[in-house]
Amino acid sequence: MKTDSTMTAKLLLELQQTWHQTIPVSQFMQVTPVHFDGDQFSCTAPLAPNINLHQTMFAGSIYTLMTLTGWGMLWLQQRVHGVEGNIVLADAHIRYTAPITQAPQVSVTWPESTSLDALKTGGKVKVTLEVQLHCAGKLCATFTGLYVSY
């Protein structure tokens, strides 16, 4: 579903506030929603609060940023489709393929076939999201998460 830009800007601001106000780690990491067009969603975070002892991005921060990007996509889809649900992560796999030396671009595409209708009748939605992290044009990490909303 396509969204208009005013609605999108408002949603991204609300998402960022939700994260920063309720998840202290996301505020410390400065996790920032960047773009949402209804099908794709992307986030970033600066390197400084997220470094490790190799002066590259910390594995835990990478995972958290990717997890929140997936979570945010489901949250945005629920908003766009006018349904509500508590979103939790049940299971995740991450693969780190290259060190991250500057602010990353993390993106996720909504699987077209996913229906949120079950949430309208008190049911549960399960969706597997594939999240990618690029840095300087290179794929540096891939994340697969199984999210449940109820």
Place this chain on the structure above:
Amino acid sequence: MKTDSTMTAKLLLELQQTWHQTIPVSQFMQVTPVHFDGDQFSCTAPLAPNINLHQTMFAGSIYTLMTLTGWGMLWLQQRVHGVEGNIVLADAHIRYTAPITQAPQVSVTWPESTSLDALKTGGKVKVTLEVQLHCAGKLCATFTGLYVSY
């Protein structure tokens, strides 16, 4: 390899300082090494800086705490065996099975058959570590990480 308690206390303090001084997120989360006996290692973190919007422990914090516990185990083993290596996480899988409502106990056991000898001759060590998180006597998350040291 068994360790004496003075050596252990010193190592755990050094590990905590290494984390807090080089990984800002670990300091914010107040990740704390608790116990090491040569074969088993455990860590914890308070709930307050690590909550989510459900007032339970945030999925990203859970992962980070478990990742660092595995990383710390390999770091401790290297110290005990007098070898050096840069430790990175290559791949990880986590499964969340119950919400965490109080400070968790995270533990890992060193696989007996693992040799760190390759590090003495400029080689690489790869080790898969299984990390468990218990809260109020219940298993709430399991983590498997492939660590590489070189």
